[in-house]
Amino acid sequence: MEKTNNIEKTDKKEEASTHKIGIYLWIWTLLFVLSFFSYMVDWYQFQGMLRWSLILFFMFLKAGLIMAFFMHLFWERYALVNVLLWPMTAIACFIFLMAAEFQYTLFSRLFYFVVGGGA
Amino acid sequence: MSEPKIDGFELKPGFKGMASDTASDQTMFKGVHWGKAMMWIFLLSDTFVFSCFLISYMKGRGSTPVEWPNPSEVFALEAFGVPVPLLLIALMTFVLITSSGTMAIAVKYGYEKNRKMCGWLLLATALGGLTFVGMQAYEWSKLIHEGVRPWENPFGAAQFGSFFFMITGFHGFHVSIGVIFLFIYTYKVFAGHYEKGKKGWFTKLKGDYVEIEILGLYWHFVDLVWVFIFAFFYLW
Numbered sequence: 001m002e003k004t005n006n007i008e009k010t011d012k013k014e015e016a017s018t019h020k021i022g023i024y025l026w027i028w029t030l031l032f033v034l035s036f037f038s039y040m041v042d043w044y045q046f047q048g049m050l051r052w053s054l055i056l057f058f059m060f061l062k063a064g065l066i067m068a069f070f071m072h073l074f075w076e077r078y079a080l081v082n083v084l085l086w087p088m089t090a091i092a093c094f095i096f097l098m099a100a101e102f103q104y105t106l107f108s109r110l111f112y113f114v115v116g117g118g119a
Numbered sequence: 120m121s122e123p124k125i126d127g128f129e130l131k132p133g134f135k136g137m138a139s140d141t142a143s144d145q146t147m148f149k150g151v152h153w154g155k156a157m158m159w160i161f162l163l164s165d166t167f168v169f170s171c172f173l174i175s176y177m178k179g180r181g182s183t184p185v186e187w188p189n190p191s192e193v194f195a196l197e198a199f200g201v202p203v204p205l206l207l208i209a210l211m212t213f214v215l216i217t218s219s220g221t222m223a224i225a226v227k228y229g230y231e232k233n234r235k236m237c238g239w240l241l242l243a244t245a246l247g248g249l250t251f252v253g254m255q256a257y258e259w260s261k262l263i264h265e266g267v268r269p270w271e272n273p274f275g276a277a278q279f280g281s282f283f284f285m286i287t288g289f290h291g292f293h294v295s296i297g298v299i300f301l302f303i304y305t306y307k308v309f310a311g312h313y314e315k316g317k318k319g320w321f322t323k324l325k326g327d328y329v330e331i332e333i334l335g336l337y338w339h340f341v342d343l344v345w346v347f348i349f350a351f352f353y354l355w
Contacts, residue, residue, distance in 0.1 A: 018227050018230040018231055019227065021224060021227060024220065024223045024224050024227060025220075027220075027223075028216070028219075028220035028223070031216050031219070031220070032213070032216060035209075035212050035213070035216060035349075038349070038350065038354060039205065039209050039212075041354060042191050042204055042205055042353075042354055043204065045191075051354075052355070055350050055354045055355065056350070058350070059346055059347065059349075059350035062346045063343055063346050063347070066219065066339055066342060066343050066346070067339075067343065069223075070219060070222075070223045070335075070339045070342075071335075071336055071339045071340070071343075072332070076151070077123075077130075077136060077137070077140060077148070077149055077150070077151075078133060078134055078136055078137035078140075079136070079137045079140040079141055079147055079148055079149070080148050080151060080156070080159065082137055083159075083163075084159060084163055087163060087166075087167075088166075091166075091167070091170045091174075094170070094171075094174055095174055095177070098174050098175075098177060098178045099177070099181070101178060101182075102177065102178045102179075102180075102181035102182040103181065103182075105178075105181075105182035106181060106182045106183075106184065109182065109183075109184050110184055113184075114184065
């Protein structure tokens with residue numbers, strides 16, 4: 001009984017300690033700025049590798065900021081953070097598999113429907 | 120959040136802490152409310168659903184020999200007689216990030232038991248979400264009017280419509296559900312349910328401001344998904 005009481009007490013104390021508002025305002029501003037930059041990528045019609053790398057860079061930066069600070073993952077214990085982030089490697093594998101697959105499908109379509117096959 | 124303390128149990132930091140938390144024969148996620156852990160597990164599964172949609176879009180777009188419609192022309196909007204590329208999408212992004220910011224600060228005020236500020240910020244978040252859904256309805260009706268269908272469109276590859284409607288539709292559905300819950304929680308906060316100790320969702324236990332953080336996780340996730348849709352569908 002005494003133990004549960006202690007846990008309740010510490011829980012209460014914990015709730016009172018929140019983060020300063022400044023950190024949220026900073027992240028908020030950064031998200032606006034990054035969104036503006038990624039819109040500028042389209043505005044100036046960057047093409048090719050430059051376009052794709054900039055899009056991905058801004059995308060991952062925004063996603064990271066939202067997860068780390070707005071969703072509080074930066075302050076969570078590693079037990080939770082790792083349970084959430086390791087499954088993303090499965091998604092990365094799936095992307096690689098399907099990227100190989102679409103190249104093969106495109107090749108087959110061009111080879112048999114456009115070129116007319118090997119014969 | 121931050122540093123939980125449990126009597127008679129040493130909480131180690133970092134990866135050592137992860138190993139001892141996992142092997143502790145107790146709850147694995149120390150200092151994490153059960154509802155928050157469940158929301159995270161749900162969001163993880165939702166991540167997989169959205170990933171499958173976006174990956175199928177990558178596969179569809181990559182495997183067609185037909186030219187893909189140029190998104191910055193398809194989604195252009197006339198402003199003062201000049202077509203501005205992606206104008207509506209940029210505004211939608213702006214609105215969603217704004218509502219994400221108000222949500223984050225609402226969570227903070229919730230934990231500080233500042234009922235009024237928490238309620239007003241939740242209301243602002245809900246209105247932002249509602250604006251987003253309204254803009255999306257406009258975008259959909261505009262494209263449908265221009266002849267975009269899941270099986271054909273006048274701009275290019277026929278697969279464009281089905282991916283567009285499925286991905287943005289599923290995201291818009293998430294936003295709509297979020298807006299409904301934001302209004303419910305705005306009511307709960309203004310009515311003082313957490314001060315009176317009314318029972319929470321799916322439980323007989325007393326409700327608490329941690330529920331606002333759980334709702335916030337969902338809302339930030341909706342914003343997070345939009346970041347990926349914006350990058351892959353509209354900008355790519």
